[in-house]
Amino acid sequence: MTDLSVASTAKRTTFDVEAVRRDFPILSQQVNGKPLVYLDNGASAQKPEAVLNAMDRYYREMHSNVHRGAHTLGDRATAAFEGARETVRNFLNAESTREIIWTRGTTEAINLVANGLAPRLKAGDEILVSHMEHHANIVPWQMIAERTGAKVVPVQVTPDGELDLESFTSLLNEKTRVLAITHVSNVLGTVNPVAALIEQAKAHGIITLVDGAQAVPHYQPDVQSLGCDFYVFSSHKLFGPTGIGVLYGKAQLLEEIPPYQGGGEMIERVSFERTTWNTLPYKFEAGTPAIAEAVGLGAAIEYLNGLDRPAMEAAEAALLERANQLVEMVPGMKIIGTAKRKVPVMSFKIAGLHPSDIGTLLDQQGIAIRTGHHCAMPLMDFYGVPGTARASFAFYNTLDEVDTLFTALQKVQRLFA
Numbered sequence: 001m002t003d004l005s006v007a008s009t010a011k012r013t014t015f016d017v018e019a020v021r022r023d024f025p026i027l028s029q030q031v032n033g034k035p036l037v038y039l040d041n042g043a044s045a046q047k048p049e050a051v052l053n054a055m056d057r058y059y060r061e062m063h064s065n066v067h068r069g070a071h072t073l074g075d076r077a078t079a080a081f082e083g084a085r086e087t088v089r090n091f092l093n094a095e096s097t098r099e100i101i102w103t104r105g106t107t108e109a110i111n112l113v114a115n116g117l118a119p120r121l122k123a124g125d126e127i128l129v130s131h132m133e134h135h136a137n138i139v140p141w142q143m144i145a146e147r148t149g150a151k152v153v154p155v156q157v158t159p160d161g162e163l164d165l166e167s168f169t170s171l172l173n174e175k176t177r178v179l180a181i182t183h184v185s186n187v188l189g190t191v192n193p194v195a196a197l198i199e200q201a202k203a204h205g206i207i208t209l210v211d212g213a214q215a216v217p218h219y220q221p222d223v224q225s226l227g228c229d230f231y232v233f234s235s236h237k238l239f240g241p242t243g244i245g246v247l248y249g250k251a252q253l254l255e256e257i258p259p260y261q262g263g264g265e266m267i268e269r270v271s272f273e274r275t276t277w278n279t280l281p282y283k284f285e286a287g288t289p290a291i292a293e294a295v296g297l298g299a300a301i302e303y304l305n306g307l308d309r310p311a312m313e314a315a316e317a318a319l320l321e322r323a324n325q326l327v328e329m330v331p332g333m334k335i336i337g338t339a340k341r342k343v344p345v346m347s348f349k350i351a352g353l354h355p356s357d358i359g360t361l362l363d364q365q366g367i368a369i370r371t372g373h374h375c376a377m378p379l380m381d382f383y384g385v386p387g388t389a390r391a392s393f394a395f396y397n398t399l400d401e402v403d404t405l406f407t408a409l410q411k412v413q414r415l416f417a
């Protein structure tokens with residue numbers, strides 16, 4: 001077995017990862033007879049006890065429908081639900097809770113914006129995305145393009161997985177109406193310079209949307225300093241429950257665009273002659289919302305607020321650095337995505353091995369990674385691969401787990417060599 005002793009050279013931080021791990025009950029189990037090593041955080045992250053307790057308490061003590069004002073439980077549920085909205089506002093540094101819309105997740109948020117902007121688009125207009133987008137930030141725009149005659153134009157990516165800034169600048173023109181760009185790539189881990197891109201786009205009067213799904217688990221974005229018109233993310237990747245996500249939008253734009261779905265809550269007055277819309281944010285929240293999930297997301301953010309953010313980011317950087325150091329231990333292993341600024345996401349291939357075989361063999365050793373196209377087929381085409389294996393780390397992962405992954409990869413490689 002190749003020596004993995006470079007561990008001693010990896011940076012250790014003051015971040016108490018063992019204490020943090022105790023907050024996540026799911027992590028302490030065995031899978032296939034081995035301690036679980038959960039490295040599929042990019043797909044969905046695990047939930048701390050604080051989130052589980054908040055949702056449990058909500059259902060035990062305060063559940064009722066919200067905004068009805070009919071009785072005490074309704075008031076409690078509304079206070080918890082709107083309290084969570086304020087927590088999200090604070091997390092994003094949005095100006096007002098009117099700008100925080102609950103959605104089912106990133107995907108629904110992008111569909112909402114794309115549909116809302118459709119009336120502004122006409123034949124020949126251009127919607128700029130990038131070659132590294134998740135399908136959730138491609139397909140809704142393609143559907144709107146089909147309806148309006150607009151065109152979806154991809155900004156190129158460089159071979160090492162950076163956004164090609166020359167391509168970006170050269171594609172901006174008087175026909176560009178929308179820039180929809182990911183903050184962080186789910187495949188490459190690349191952190192895009194979104195503030196600079198938005199600044200350039202704004203100079204052309206372009207509406208900007210940032211897909212923050214993979215950014216928020218690692219960084220706290222400030223929507224006011226970013227200057228974007230829309231910022232979207234999913235709760236389940238941010239250590240909160242599934243079924244809920246967030247659309248931040250500048251109030252003025254949200255006022256202007258039409259509602260996405262019709263029904264209860266989103267109306268001011270309904271008649272067969274004329275129906276009018278509720279005020280923000282409710283205009284975009286048709287039907288009974290995911291109340292317990294909002295409470296859970298609020299609890300997840302409060303939990304993160306209680307951690308030492310700089311120490312947490314340093315611990316994550318150490319995980320990536322450690323993984324990068326160990327790559328050479330596995331013959332034929334190649335990282336896809338080596339941008340200068342990355343979150344701890346490692347997509348890779350191993351010569352002669354199919355990604356799904358790597359995933360299956362790791363699972364037998366208790367290690368959960370993701371394999372496949374990661375909902376980024378255009379990017380797979382760019383790299384000429386059908387898919388990759390991807391280990392995506394969270395702050396609760398340890399340097400020992402990185403070592404365990406590489407020891408297991410060595411075994412897998414030897415088995416097939």
Ligand SMILES: Cc1ncc(COP(=O)(O)O)c(C=O)c1O
Nearest residue numbers: 105106107134136186213214234
């Ligand atoms: C960058 C990015 N955007 C959008 C999504 C879609 O998120 P959801 O399925 O939670 O709507 C994902 C999920 O993996 C993602 O990584």
